[in-house]
Amino acid sequence: xxxxxxxxxxxxxxxxxxxxxxxxxxxxxxxxxxxxxxxxxxxxxxxxxxxxxxxxxxxxxxxxxxxxxxxxxxxxxxxxxxxxxxxxxxxxxxxxxxxxxxxxxxxxxxxxxxxxxxxxxxxxxxxxxxxxxxxxxxxxxxxxxxxxxxxxxxxxxxxxxxxxxxxxxxxxxxxxxxxxxxxxxxxxxxxxxxxxxxxxxxxxxxxxxxxxxxxxxxxxxxxxxxxxxxxxxxxxxxxxxxxxxxxxxxxxxxxxxxxxxxxxxxxxxxxxxxxxxxxxxxxxxxxxxxxx
Amino acid sequence: xxxxxxxxxxxxxxxxxxxxxxxxxxxxxxxxxxxxxxxxxxxxxxxxxxxxxxxxxxxxxxxxxxxxxxxxxxxxxxxxxxxxxxxxxxxxxxxxxxxxxxxxxxxxxxxxxxxxxxxxxxxxxxxxxxxxxxxxxxxxxxxxxxxxxxxxxxxxxxxxxxxxxxxxxxxxxxxxxxxxxxxxxxxxxxxxxxxxxxxxxxxxxxxxxxxxxxxxxxxxxxxxxxxxxxxxxxxxxxxxxxxxxxxxxxxxxxxx
Numbered sequence: 001x002x003x004x005x006x007x008x009x010x011x012x013x014x015x016x017x018x019x020x021x022x023x024x025x026x027x028x029x030x031x032x033x034x035x036x037x038x039x040x041x042x043x044x045x046x047x048x049x050x051x052x053x054x055x056x057x058x059x060x061x062x063x064x065x066x067x068x069x070x071x072x073x074x075x076x077x078x079x080x081x082x083x084x085x086x087x088x089x090x091x092x093x094x095x096x097x098x099x100x101x102x103x104x105x106x107x108x109x110x111x112x113x114x115x116x117x118x119x120x121x122x123x124x125x126x127x128x129x130x131x132x133x134x135x136x137x138x139x140x141x142x143x144x145x146x147x148x149x150x151x152x153x154x155x156x157x158x159x160x161x162x163x164x165x166x167x168x169x170x171x172x173x174x175x176x177x178x179x180x181x182x183x184x185x186x187x188x189x190x191x192x193x194x195x196x197x198x199x200x201x202x203x204x205x206x207x208x209x210x211x212x213x214x215x216x217x218x219x220x221x222x223x224x225x226x227x228x229x230x231x232x233x234x235x236x237x238x239x240x241x242x243x244x245x246x247x248x249x250x251x252x253x254x255x256x257x258x259x260x261x262x263x264x265x266x267x268x269x270x271x272x273x274x275x276x277x278x279x280x281x282x283x284x285x286x287x288x289x290x291x292x
Numbered sequence: 293x294x295x296x297x298x299x300x301x302x303x304x305x306x307x308x309x310x311x312x313x314x315x316x317x318x319x320x321x322x323x324x325x326x327x328x329x330x331x332x333x334x335x336x337x338x339x340x341x342x343x344x345x346x347x348x349x350x351x352x353x354x355x356x357x358x359x360x361x362x363x364x365x366x367x368x369x370x371x372x373x374x375x376x377x378x379x380x381x382x383x384x385x386x387x388x389x390x391x392x393x394x395x396x397x398x399x400x401x402x403x404x405x406x407x408x409x410x411x412x413x414x415x416x417x418x419x420x421x422x423x424x425x426x427x428x429x430x431x432x433x434x435x436x437x438x439x440x441x442x443x444x445x446x447x448x449x450x451x452x453x454x455x456x457x458x459x460x461x462x463x464x465x466x467x468x469x470x471x472x473x474x475x476x477x478x479x480x481x482x483x484x485x486x487x488x489x490x491x492x493x494x495x496x497x498x499x500x501x502x503x504x505x506x507x508x509x510x511x512x513x514x515x516x517x518x519x520x521x522x523x524x525x526x527x528x529x530x531x532x533x534x535x536x537x538x539x540x541x542x543x544x545x546x547x548x
Contacts, residue, residue, distance in 0.1 A: 078396050106430060107363055132310040133310075134309070169429060170429050171481055171483060172481075231424070232483075232488070
């Protein structure tokens, strides 16, 4: 595994090449995960179903496509700002950053947009259309290029296509598909968990299988994370939700699956697509108890 | 704009003209017998006006807490100024939220506490309940109930766009109150997950909440406080949600 890590603890950022020209820029806590996630499963409505001694960790990721034009997908959080900028410098060298694409405006996804634009003043912001001037100003996205589902931006050999974010939290969200490599970015949906004690930080999911990660764990992780991320699943029909996952993978030829908060899947995506469908269905069927 | 909502509860903030009408960006202050509590802290776009108004409402007292409904910028954008003006202030967020990475690093992490949904705590001498937000635009969203004033702070939930002439009016000052259509337009923008939702299930959850809590005021961030006729306004919101869900079904759920 070839990974370059900048900094440590709460601010560390790791960089890995996923495939030629596409890089994973990610933060996770590693040895510090136990300080933040020791009760991760205890907050569920059915913690008894997840009794385990797993100390899990969660990535917060951006992705960089380097081509004739370069494009950064999301920005990482201000807590890792300095190391994210160093990582970008390391990856881009003398290459300009041409586009800064924002999935949605939550702090871990867009919180470094201004800092990145200061460092790369030529970088054009891209975000989802549908808001008014005031909305974009409110979120520091003035003058952004506004895109809609199906729009395509050619970077050179790579072309990105805007994807309908079928599972979202923030109302103005978008996903992204890179047509040449089959790279699908799904922001907050479809993420697994990893265990620092098994050296799974910065690993791809196929590598995690070597340290005991299983399909069963993947399904559970997808379900638990969706339960946290999308509590509105409580009010949905599991068949409709599962069918939507199926349609997504029919519509796009996905060869690399890259959520913001999971390990990247670069092999056996068809198998994992079925597991993602199963895990998301399971999230709907989990008990949801709201505290009134 | 400063307005007293009821008792020791004040509403602060601005509003702007947008595609669908005027949108408010408010936050609230409970004066709390000289130990003020802020609910959210407004957008950085209006920092100067908001901090000036906050100073005026506080009248020299030092705020002890900010309860964030969630950490999105229109709700937390002035946290840096507030932490700079009152460095000992504490922030409370939902335990679903990860402060080290989901809140801008503008005050020491030790001053940010997480609270589990369903907790009732005495904070700055006041009993307050932290609830699950039923309409979330961020997983770590919470609603907050203040039994003393009977106020439910709902973050983005119960937001609405209002006509230009009604920027300063509470619901009981608007003839006919807040319209279903005003709720509907805002919620369509803010909660796009409604495309998947069975409205009966969501509306049952809203009913359960309002049965459980004696709500006299609903205090959204993107709207003025809703005072009085709470059952009628909850019904309008439920109808708005129902219509939106039906509209999505009519338009089709397939990928566009």
